[in-house]
Amino acid sequence: xxxxxxxxxxxxxxxxxxxxxxxxxxxKGNIHCLTNPAxxxxxxxxxxxxxxxxxxxxxxxxxxxxxxxxCVSAIIDNQPxxxxxYGIGLYPIIPTQFGPFGGILKxxxxxxxxxxxxxxxxxxxxxxxxx
Numbered sequence: 001x002x003x004x005x006x007x008x009x010x011x012x013x014x015x016x017x018x019x020x021x022x023x024x025x026x027x028k029g030n031i032h033c034l035t036n037p038a039x040x041x042x043x044x045x046x047x048x049x050x051x052x053x054x055x056x057x058x059x060x061x062x063x064x065x066x067x068x069x070x071c072v073s074a075i076i077d078n079q080p081x082x083x084x085x086y087g088i089g090l091y092p093i094i095p096t097q098f099g100p101f102g103g104i105l106k107x108x109x110x111x112x113x114x115x116x117x118x119x120x121x122x123x124x125x126x127x128x129x130x131x
Contacts, residue, residue, distance in 0.1 A: 002046040005029050056094050071115035073108045091116045 008027045029044035075096055076087045090109035093116055097106040114120050 001030070002044055002048075005044045058094070071110050071112055073110045073115070075106050076109050077106055078104045 012027065027042055029042060031041050031043035031045060033039040033041050073093055074086065074090065076082055087109055090111060091113055093108040093110055095104040095107050099105050
């Protein structure tokens with residue numbers, strides 16, 4: 001029901017103007033005026049769960065993209081003695097090997113902070129291709 005409500009809102013606000021666009025429709029949500037039931041109220045209350053998922057995509061998983069930021073990296077075992085010996089001063093980039101139960105066994109690391117922090121070489125301006 002929430003999806004249908006927001007679809008009607010979208011049609012009424014974005015697709016009105018020409019004879020070929022969708023015609024405005026009456027929008028009824030699940031909010032009502034307690035003192036005057038005849039009063040038109042627009043709104044919808046919905047409770048849902050927030051879900052997040054973080055994924056890592058390697059260059060070879062996106063064929064033809066051709067992106068290379070020219071970062072030199074090393075593969076480090078994810079163990080304290082290995083990190084102390086080979087990883088001091090390095091910035092972790094991405095996991096490269098996972099254990100059978102999901103733990104990170106090895107990760108890629110670099111000396112160049114520009115290889116991991118996009119805010120150092122990027123911009124806060126929204127790209128024109130984003131919806």
